[in-house]
Amino acid sequence: MSELLTHSETDLRDAAALAVDLAVRSGAKARASVHHEGFAKIAVRNGDVETAERSGSQGLGITVFHEGRQGSASTAGFDRTAIERVVREAMLIAGHVQPDPDADLPPADSLAFSGPAPELYADSPRSPDVLLDAAQAMDRATSEIVASDNRLRAGETVAVATEGLWALATSDGFCRSIQRSNDARWAVMLAQDADGSTSAFCQSQERRVDALLPPALLTRNAADRARQALGARTIPSRRCPVLFDPRTASTLVGELAGALTGRAQYRKMSFLPDPIGRSVAAPHLDLLEDPFEPLGLASGGFDSEGIAGSPRAILRQGVVEGLFLSTFSGRKLGLASTGNADGFYNLRLTSSAASGDWQAMLEMLGTGLVVTEFQGGKTDPASGNWTQAVKGLWVEGGRVVHAVTDVTLASNMPAMLTGIRAVGRDVERQGAIRTGSILIDDMQVGGKA
């Protein structure tokens, strides 16, 4: 049983149904969603609890469609008075805005009234006491590492648990709810030598506690990353191949996916305009989407319009086969919803090109830059101009020579996507995205003259 939730799935479904009912009685079509989360977090450093937090949150949102116009409103309470207020507000907004023929509920026959709902909840102990034990175990593991290496200092270790409920109802009679859970642990490690200080972290996030990285491994990873970043220095400006480690590679995959959302497409804010059927990436690349992975961090049986996604290829051999569409963005583009009103589900980048583990990827890189962290920068969605400040490693002949900092990387996304030479077998999952390291043939590095 949940230790963090204070409302039931029935409560949420009832609130959503009430909101829809009130809107229908005002003459509108409507969709309402209700969420409730319970949250606990403990942060420990050097044996002391720094913060202990426990909270509950909730909200109800309604969108009404009335005479070709729409209005949305939300509230953090779902008592009847609050629900009546937001329905009234949504109707008022619909009374003021211009009509939009694309703003309407999806066709009722496209809704996932039934159908598979992937498991998103795992029953696990999640009380503050359990989290305290977990954070203290990481803190003890950190202390042991720090005791054996005088370059290291302990940062905070944190354990977080969230349980949530979500219900969706529409005036077409759709009413479904789900329960989900999320567990996260992270550790921060500080390192210092004569040249300066640095910090690094390692995080593990799952939907069930027993899938999390064990404390010793998590803190060792943070320590390894912190040590590896010591002695970092800049390199001269040059062009060279670049290897993005799996963590930073997932950011690139996210930017590719972001350019293929319906909203980016119809607003002309995508560096991949009119992409369907077009080759936009190296021909050895596939990008696959799976909404139904059990306990996947981005799994779901239906989106916030009630439409199911499908297992499919977004890219096949570098050619775009699918976009991420809601009903609204789909209509703007003359296409049907793909069930992606809330963004993409679990994504996996794969490659048929020669590949290997991390060591093999370093050898394929030969002489060049490994990127381990983005420190800040921007991708211009309209032009694809890509610029980042990065940290990483300088590699010669497949061997790490020294850590790198104070450098920039610049290119543009279309060129980077077609310039991908290989994807490593060192696959990691960051949220919705699974990818190995990504090797790009040629980029501009900015460093000292």
Place this chain on the structure above:
Amino acid sequence: MNGGDLALARARAVLLGPAGLDDAAISRALGHLAGGGADLADLYFETTSLRTWRLEGGRVTNGGFSMRQGVGARAAHGGHVSFAHSADMREGALQDTVRAVRALARDGDTAAHQQGIALNRQADGHELYPIIDAVAVDDATAWIALLERIDQLARAHDPRIVRIDANVRAQDTTVLVANADGLLAGDVRPMTILAVMVVAETDGRRARGQAGLGRRAGLDGFDAASVETMVAAAVRMALQNLDAIPAPVGEMPVVLGPGYPGVLFHEAVGHGLEGDHHRKHLSAFDGKVGERIAAPGVTVIDDGGIAGRLGSLGIDDEGTAPDRTILVEDGVLTGLMQDRLNAGLMNARSTGNGRRQSYAHLPMPRMTNTFLANGQTDPADIIASIDRGIYATEFDGGQVDIVTGRFNFTTIEAWLVEKGKLVAPVRGATLIGVGHEALRHISMVGNDLAFDTGMATCGKQGQTLSVSVGQPTVRIDRMMVGGQTG
């Protein structure tokens, strides 16, 4: 007039009244919250309403309204902070929230009650922003007309503008703070942000421009001239960027224009002078108070009391009136920004920088309006002094690594400068540096201090807040520019 009895009356009406709470209930809750011998205990009640109108494709077809409210309860024993919050503010739920904090604090007998805390209301008001109803639905027609006007203005500028999105976000926040020292204070915080984004297209090339205006005011804060200036700025940026050449790469002198580029001082100086980073000895500026860290003539100030600016606060989120904190005076590091927790642990006093994103977040030392003070040089002379370098006037945010002091930000409007003249606009490039090094390389400070247009936000540990940044034109002799051409 705002704050003081006026704001308290409003807070009582919109926060306490509907929840059936009175001063006696708050007094009892605080007594229990502080009962375990807490060094610091407070309650933060908040309600926020938000209204948006959104223009896409020439028409306002979308609007939204949201409201949230709740209470955050905090108790600290030394550096150990226990925190719980609830969207339900009725007395039973408030007691549950306080009990949750006591259980998290593990301070012994969680049933132990102290007597109720005697409350002294803070009567002093302020004139930084008015008490208004910024989200009033009566303004809908006027807001929609203004957004449509923005669309027409942008289209009329140039046929290469192919896409215009504009939106307005009006927000009303009312807060009430009560603490175990007996403070009871309220504040009403209106905020309205108008933003426009345009896409220009020609010969298959596309570029984006953006601009915005933020005010602690309602509809009447947006006069026609300001709106026209905003639209012209977005259009100019998009058209310039259409013809932008790849930025150069390497170390070179950089001139930063007045206004938003002051984010340099927010990132490179400000974050490193927040009390929490010093208490934990994490900041690159740790132990350097009193030392020279910049050239003479460099004075950096955080001032939460500048009328109308988005970082201004009548009281911070712990009930403290904001200070004008001189962070760097004529090149010497002089001050830190503190909230109550960190000030208490560092034997200092709060500077009124205790801020939080909402009742559901813990307060931290945060900046308000942070700026570089005026110098004496004519900005034209600063640009003319550059043999080859970059002149940047708009950035798209920035970041800093507190531990190393390394910062970066990305230009969205910048030019290549050669022989003292602007040669051509350059594509977005990331500029990087280390705070204390960049400060030493400031060689010229202009006399044209300006603030951002009201769009600046600051993120720290997952909490986002409105701030303001500003500076006059400055020259930095050496900075790394991360362009695409060697």
